[in-house]
Amino acid sequence: MKKRWPFGFNVLLFAAYASVGPFFILYYQDLGFTGAQIGLLSGISPLITFVFAPLWTRFADRTLRHRLVMSLALLSAVAAFSVFPFLRAFAPILGISILLNSLLSPITPFADSAALYMLADHKELYGRIRLGGTIGYGVAAPIAGALVARYGLGAAFWTCAGLYLLTFLISRKLAYGPTKPAGGARGGRLRALVADPRWPLFLTVALLGGFALASFNYFFAYMKELGASESTMGLAITVGTLFEVPALFFGHRLIRRWSAHGVLLLAMVALGVRLLLFAACRTPGLVLLIQVTNGVTFPLMWVAGVSYAHEIAPEGMSTTAQGLFSATVYGFGMAAGGFLGGPLLESLGGRGLYLVFGLVTLALVGVVALVEARLSSARPDAQGTLVLSRRPAVALGRRHSLR
Numbered sequence: 001m002k003k004r005w006p007f008g009f010n011v012l013l014f015a016a017y018a019s020v021g022p023f024f025i026l027y028y029q030d031l032g033f034t035g036a037q038i039g040l041l042s043g044i045s046p047l048i049t050f051v052f053a054p055l056w057t058r059f060a061d062r063t064l065r066h067r068l069v070m071s072l073a074l075l076s077a078v079a080a081f082s083v084f085p086f087l088r089a090f091a092p093i094l095g096i097s098i099l100l101n102s103l104l105s106p107i108t109p110f111a112d113s114a115a116l117y118m119l120a121d122h123k124e125l126y127g128r129i130r131l132g133g134t135i136g137y138g139v140a141a142p143i144a145g146a147l148v149a150r151y152g153l154g155a156a157f158w159t160c161a162g163l164y165l166l167t168f169l170i171s172r173k174l175a176y177g178p179t180k181p182a183g184g185a186r187g188g189r190l191r192a193l194v195a196d197p198r199w200p201l202f203l204t205v206a207l208l209g210g211f212a213l214a215s216f217n218y219f220f221a222y223m224k225e226l227g228a229s230e231s232t233m234g235l236a237i238t239v240g241t242l243f244e245v246p247a248l249f250f251g252h253r254l255i256r257r258w259s260a261h262g263v264l265l266l267a268m269v270a271l272g273v274r275l276l277l278f279a280a281c282r283t284p285g286l287v288l289l290i291q292v293t294n295g296v297t298f299p300l301m302w303v304a305g306v307s308y309a310h311e312i313a314p315e316g317m318s319t320t321a322q323g324l325f326s327a328t329v330y331g332f333g334m335a336a337g338g339f340l341g342g343p344l345l346e347s348l349g350g351r352g353l354y355l356v357f358g359l360v361t362l363a364l365v366g367v368v369a370l371v372e373a374r375l376s377s378a379r380p381d382a383q384g385t386l387v388l389s390r391r392p393a394v395a396l397g398r399r400h401s402l403r
Contacts, residue, residue, distance in 0.1 A: 003129065005173040006115040010132035012170060013111065015140035016163035020081065020156045022141070022237065025221045025345075027153050037090055039342020042217050043335045045097045046210065049105040050331025056106035057113075057323025066176040066319070070110050074168035076103040081161040085154035108330065109322035110176070112306055116318065117177040123310070127251040127303045134248055134299065138241030145234025176319070198312050201372055202261075202305075203328045205268060208364050209301050210333015212271050215357040217334075218341050222350025228284035236287055240294035247295040251303040260307035267301035268365045275358030279351050305329070 028038045060066045080100045087093045115129045140163070147155040220233050228236070255263050274297050277290045305325055313321030337357065344353040 003118065003125075005170060006111065006118055006129050007132040009111055009167060009170045009174060010115075010130060011136035012163055012167040013107065013136065014133035015136035016077075016160050016167060018137040018140040018237065019144040019163060020160040021217075022220045022233065023144070023148060023153055023156045025218055026224070027156075029221065030153065031088060031090075031093075033090060035342045035346025037342070038345070039339050041094060041097060042214065042338030042342055043340075044094070044338075045101040046214070046331045046334030046338060048098050048101040048331070050327045050335060051105075052102045053105035053109060053327035053331060054320065054323045057109050057319045060106070060110065060176075061317065061319045064176070066110055066114070067172070067174070069106055070171050070174070071168060073103045073105075073107050074164055074171060076100065077164040078161050078168070081157045081164065084157045105327065105331070106323065109319060109326040111174070112322045112326070113319040114174040114176050116306075116310060118175055124252040124256070126306060127248040130299075130303060130306075131245060131248040134241050134244040138238050138244075141237035141241065142231070142234035145230045145237075149230040196312060197375070199324075201368060201375075202264075202308060202312070203324065204368055205264060205365065206305060206325055206328040207333040207336070208268060208361055208368075209271070209298070209305070210329040210331070210335075211337040212268075212275060212333075212357060212361045213298060213329065214334040214337025214341055215275060215354060217338060218345050218350060218353055221345060222278070222353065223284060223287060225350045226281065226284050226287065228287070232284050232288075236284070236291050239288055239291040243292045243295035244299040245295070247299045248303065251300055254300070255304055255307055260304045260311060263300055264304040264308060265365065265369060267297055267304060269362065271297040271301060272358050272362035272365060275354045275361060279355035279358060281351065302329075 025038060025042070028041060033041070056069055060069055077100065080096055084093075084096065087096065112126075115126055116123050119125055119129070140159075144156055144159060147159060219236075223233050223236065251263070258266070270293065274290065274293050277293070278287065281287050281290065306322065309321045309325040310318060340356075341353060344356055348356070
C-alpha cells in the first residue's frame with residue numbers, strides 16, 4: 001500500500017516536467033532572446049540547484065522538516081508556472097527562474113529518500129518506483145505537444161502548474177526517515193562523507209551525467225532545425241520514455257550482477273554514444289529511431305547513481321547523500337551544459353551541439369575510468385579501508401556493502 005504513494009508522486013512530478021521542460025528553449029527563442037541569454041537561463045537555474053539542494057537536504061536531515069520543505073517547493077512551483085507565460089522581458093524571467101530553482105532543488109532527493117525509506121527491506125525495487133516517472137513523462141509529453149500546437153506555449157506552463165498542485169496533494173502521503181533528528185555526531189558524519197575518496201570520483205561522473213542531460217534542453221530546438229512538427233517532438237519524447245520501462249523494471253538485476261558503479265559507467269558510455277548519433281542525424285525519422293536507445297542511458301545512470309549514493313553514504317546521511325548526487329547532476333552538471341549549449345546552438349546548430357557534448361562526455365568518462373582503475377589496485381590503509389572496490393553489491397539493499 002505504501003509503495004503506491006511514491007510511485008504516484010513520480011507519475012505526477014515527471015508529467016509536470018514533461019509538460020513544460022522541453023518547451024523552455026522554444027519559448028525563449030519566441031521571445032527573441034539571444035544565444036548568450038538562452039545559455040545564461042539554461043545554465044544559471046541548475047547552478048542554483050547545485051547550491052541549494054545540499055542545503056535543503058541537510059537542513060531536513062537535521063530537523064525532520066522534509067514534508068514542510070517539500071510542500072513549500074511544490075506550492076511555489078504552482079504559483080511560478082501560473083504567471084510565467086505573462087513574463088516577456090529577460091530580467092524578470094531570470095529572477096523568477098533563480099527563485100523557483102532555489103525552492104525546487106530538494107524535490108528529487110526528498111522523493112528518492114522517501115521512496116527508499118518506504119520500500120523498507122525491498123530497496124532494490126527503487127527502479128520500479130522510478131518507473132512511475134517514466135510513465136508520467138511518456139503520457140504527458142505528447143499531450144503537451146498537442147496542447148502547445150493548438151493553444152500556444154502558454155498552455156504548457158498552465159498544465160505544469162496544475163500537475164504540480166496534484167503532486168503537492170500526493171506528497172502529503174510520503175514518509176521520511178529516520179524518526180529522530182541527528183544529534184551531535186552530524187558533523188563527524190559529514191566529514192566522513194566528504195573524506196571518502198569514492199565521492200569525488202562518483203560526483204565527477206554525476207557532473208558528466210548532468211552535463212550530457214543539459215543537451216536535451218535543446219532537443220526540441222534541434223528537432224525544429226530538422227523540420228519536425230510539435231507532434232513529432234512529443235512523439236520522440238514518448239518513444240524515449242517507453243524504452244525506459246525495461247531498464248527501470250529490471251535495472252536492479254543489472255546492478256546486482258555488475259554493481260551499481262559498473263552500471264553507472266556503462267550507462268555514461270552509452271549516453272555519450274547516443275549524443276554522437278544525434279549529431280549524425282539529418283531527418284526527424286532517424287531521431288525517433290535513436291530514441292529507442294534512451295533506456296540504456298540516463299535512466300540506468302540515475303538508478304545506478306541513486307543506488308551507489310545510498311551504498312556509500314554514512315549512516316543517517318541518506319537524504320544528504322541523495323541531495324549531493326541530485327545537486328551535482330541537476331545543478332553543477334546541467335549548469336555547465338546549459339552555459340555551453342546556448343552559444344553552441346547559435347554558432348554550430350543542434351547537430352554541432354550534440355557532437356561537442358558527445359565527445360566531451362566520452363572523453364571525460366574515459367579519464368575517470370582510468371583514474372579509478374589505478375585506485376582500485378591500492379592496498380587497504382591502516383584502518384583496513386579500501387580506497388575503491390569493485391565487488392558487486394545488491395542494489396540499494398546494503399548501504400555499506402562496498403566498504
